[in-house]
Amino acid sequence: MANSDTQRSRSLLLTALAIPLLALTSCAFAPLIPSSGDLEAYLNEIPIPGRGSYAFVPPTDAELEIWRRAVAALLEGNLSLAATRASRLDYDLLLFRDAGTAQTYFVLAERRDAGGQPLKGRGTYVYNPQGRRALHLQVPHPLYDLNTRGQGIFLFLRLRAAALAIAGTHRNANETEYSPCDGTFSDGNPYRISDVAHFDKTFFEVFHEELLRADPKLVAISIHGFSSSFPYTAIVSNGTPQDLGNSSLANRLADALDARLALHGLQAGSCNEAGFPDTLCGTTNVQGRFANGSPDICRENAPGAAIPERFLQVEQQPPLRQPSGSVSWETVLDALAEVFPQQP
Numbered sequence: 234m235a236n237s238d239t240q241r242s243r244s245l246l247l248t249a250l251a252i253p254l255l256a257l258t259s260c261a262f263a264p265l266i267p268s269s270g271d272l273e274a275y276l277n278e279i280p281i282p283g284r285g286s287y288a289f290v291p292p293t294d295a296e297l298e299i300w301r302r303a304v305a306a307l308l309e310g311n312l313s314l315a316a317t318r319a320s321r322l323d324y325d326l327l328l329f330r331d332a333g334t335a336q337t338y339f340v341l342a343e344r345r346d347a348g349g350q351p352l353k354g355r356g357t358y359v360y361n362p363q364g365r366r367a368l369h370l371q372v373p374h375p376l377y378d379l380n381t382r383g384q385g386i387f388l389f390l391r392l393r394a395a396a397l398a399i400a401g402t403h404r405n406a407n408e409t410e411y412s413p414c415d416g417t418f419s420d421g422n423p424y425r426i427s428d429v430a431h432f433d434k435t436f437f438e439v440f441h442e443e444l445l446r447a448d449p450k451l452v453a454i455s456i457h458g459f460s461s462s463f464p465y466t467a468i469v470s471n472g473t474p475q476d477l478g479n480s481s482l483a484n485r486l487a488d489a490l491d492a493r494l495a496l497h498g499l500q501a502g503s504c505n506e507a508g509f510p511d512t513l514c515g516t517t518n519v520q521g522r523f524a525n526g527s528p529d530i531c532r533e534n535a536p537g538a539a540i541p542e543r544f545l546q547v548e549q550q551p552p553l554r555q556p557s558g559s560v561s562w563e564t565v566l567d568a569l570a571e572v573f574p575q576q577p
């Protein structure tokens with residue numbers, strides 16, 4: 234009893250000392266926030282506002298520049314600078330010790346309002362400096378591409394990938410605010426500004442650009458879902474319709490998926506194989522266009538695929554997006570693990 238009272242008064246004293254100290258320093262420096270727990274559960278539980286919520290607030294050019302510098306500082310290991318810059322945009326930089334993988338990750342987490350909702354719907358970003366595969370998993374269409382958030386987190390953790398980005402809202406959160414970028418949504422209207430795969434002024438795009446610049450070997454994997462009568466359970470693309478040979482990463486991933494799907498009477502194809510019907514090839518995806526060197530990612534197709542490829546889009550019918558089953562997230566995990574061997 235006496236002991237715990239002593240501890241309490243000591244911690245009260247420390248708190249009392251810390252308040253004026255914080256008040257003095259909070260303008261200049263934001264702290265790195267130590268966190269621990271189950272990273273997979275934490276990431277899956279972040280609220281994502283839905284269609285018509287208008288929860289995405291597009292960043293200004295000045296905010297995009299601060300974000301770019303925050304991400305660059307993080308990738309350079311300048312953590313206090315990264316945290317301070319992120320803080321100016323209402324983001325916390327968490328140092329997250331994950332119980333499941335016994336690894337420590339950096340999470341750029343948007344702060345939330347009193348109701349627990351993210352302030353501006355700008356997404357969640359994870360970086361693993363000890364990653365064993367130079368892969369950047371991307372979930373641009375959570376909620377809409379059903380189960381892809383859980384799948385992207387699952388793949389990121391189990392592949393021991395370098396980075397993960399999850400969009401902050403449903404792609405049509407801002408339902409009547411159209412993106413100026415190329416492409417048409419299935420309702421016949423332009424894509425929305427809340428669709429991070431089809432609008433270039435987003436934290437999602439800048440995170441992607443800084444990662445690809447920082448590591449010339451990094452490959453972005455953009456995880457999607459579709460459902461149609463198209464007779465392929467998975468369609469892989471490097472973001473262009475260019476036909477390439479067997480050594481193409483897009484074709485190798487499609488082959489790795491196809492070998493596994495064939496056991497169940499299903500098949501996978503690649504937009505970059507000769508003769509494949511060029512549908513769902515991601516040619517207007519701004520992350521793909523950046524990776525492939527488009528001079529204007531919003532309005533111009535890439536001139537051709539970057540070689541070696543830096544971007545792979547994986548379009549999946551519902552069975553592959555199931556957490557478990559004869560065909561599931563594990564199928565995609567196995568295929569990616571085969572094409573991208575773990576570094577020692």
Ligand SMILES: [Zn+2]
Pocket residue numbers: 373374378456457458
């Ligand atoms: Zn999608």
